[in-house]
Structure formats: structure tokens, C-alpha cells
Amino acid sequence: xxxxxxxxxxxxxxxxxxxxxxxxxxxxxxxxxxxxxxxxxxxxxxxxxxxxxxxxxxxxxxxxxxxxxxxxxxxxxxxxxxxxxxxxxxxxxxxxxxxxxxxxxxxxxxxxxx
Amino acid sequence: xxxxxxxxxxxxxxxxxxxxxxxxxxxxxxxxxxxxxxxxxxxxxxxxxxxxxxxxxxxxxxxxxxxxxxxxxxxxxxxxxxxxxxxxxxxxxxxxxxxxxxxxxxxxxxxxxxx
Numbered sequence: 587x588x589x590x591x592x593x594x595x596x597x598x599x600x601x602x603x604x605x606x607x608x609x610x611x612x613x614x615x616x617x618x619x620x621x622x623x624x625x626x627x628x629x630x631x632x633x634x635x636x637x638x639x640x641x642x643x644x645x646x647x648x649x650x651x652x653x654x655x656x657x658x659x660x661x662x663x664x665x666x667x668x669x670x671x672x673x674x675x676x677x678x679x680x681x682x683x684x685x686x687x688x689x690x691x692x693x694x695x696x697x698x699x700x
Numbered sequence: 701x702x703x704x705x706x707x708x709x710x711x712x713x714x715x716x717x718x719x720x721x722x723x724x725x726x727x728x729x730x731x732x733x734x735x736x737x738x739x740x741x742x743x744x745x746x747x748x749x750x751x752x753x754x755x756x757x758x759x760x761x762x763x764x765x766x767x768x769x770x771x772x773x774x775x776x777x778x779x780x781x782x783x784x785x786x787x788x789x790x791x792x793x794x795x796x797x798x799x800x801x802x803x804x805x806x807x808x809x810x811x812x813x814x815x
Binding site (some may be wrong): 628633635675688 | 704706721730731733734735740741743745748756791793797800803806809
């Protein structure tokens, strides 16, 4: 049972435009969400996180939006740069339940075209 | 570099052999996690330690897998009698809980190929 889903395996965006990556979850106990970026042959790199008490968190070009009622989160990258080309994973955990492990989605491969 | 390090980066072994991987976390981090990632999937949780105590194990962690963190610093993950299905990237992450918030930082991974 896939508790965290990234339904778009790939996305192509022109340099300078907005990239929007989506993630859906099924477990209502999840209360902490993160986005990681992964380049080939490297481990995932932390990008940005959001707690369930918020609906938006911004860090430079990266903004994460959380819609708890829809069990949906999204990552916006503005403006997109060629160096952003990577696989992006969303992850969730149920911290208030005492569970610290992350449940990851299957990833979305972003390609930013110059 | 003060990030999470993992050794070896690559391991090729024959079916039935034992392998051991090492993870050195960020020095002040008290939690250490092991994940496994196969092609086309996200990382899957295997087990985690708080200091030297192993607090949770996934059902993915069969009896052939054992993890230790003897002094609450580095950790090892051993796979006995490897099978071809064990071929994957094994990722280690460490974290520090601050004000109830925790972010896991990942190492580069060990890629295992079982022939």
C-alpha cells in the first residue's frame, strides 16, 4: 500500500518558468512533510519541509504548499534552473505518533530545459 | 566534509556471501537510519537507532539482516547469505531532534550488486 504517491514520474519545464511537483498521501496521521532532491549516484539532499500546522513554507526559490483536507502537497520552484534537473522525492512522517521514519514517494524526474 | 559518510560506495558479491556496510553519521546527531532504495522506487525504511538503541525495525528487515550501532556513533549493516533480491542502494541518514523538529540527512549510499 503506497501511503505517499507521486503520480507524475517525469516533468519537463523551460528554464526560468515555474516547476510544480505534486505529492498525495493517504495516512491522516502524517504531520511532517519534506522534499528531497536526488542526483544520480548521490544520496537524497534535503530541500524544504513543512509541519501540518502550516499550509505554506518558503525558502528562496522553493515553496512547499500543504492542503491537509485534500491530503496533498506541492513543491514550487521559481524560477527553474538547469541545475534543478534531478529526481525529487516527497516524504512524510507521523511525528506526533512517535514514528520518526520517513515514508517516501516514488519520485518525479524534473528536467529543466535551457 | 562533515556530512554522513558510507563505505564502501559500491559492492559486488556472489549470492550466498555475507556483506557489511558502514555508516558514519554527522557527529552530533543522535539518530541514525538505514533505508534501501531499488530502481524506480523511493527509499524504504529498514531500521533506526537512537544513540546505541535500535528502536524500530521494518518487516523488510529479514533475519539475514542485522544492524548495530555499538557506541552510538557509527553503524554497520550486515547482510548474511545474500540473495539477488538484495541488490539495491543502501542509504544511511542521521538526524538531530531540535525543538521537536527533525530532518534526516542522507549519505551517498552503498550500491550492492549480488550476482
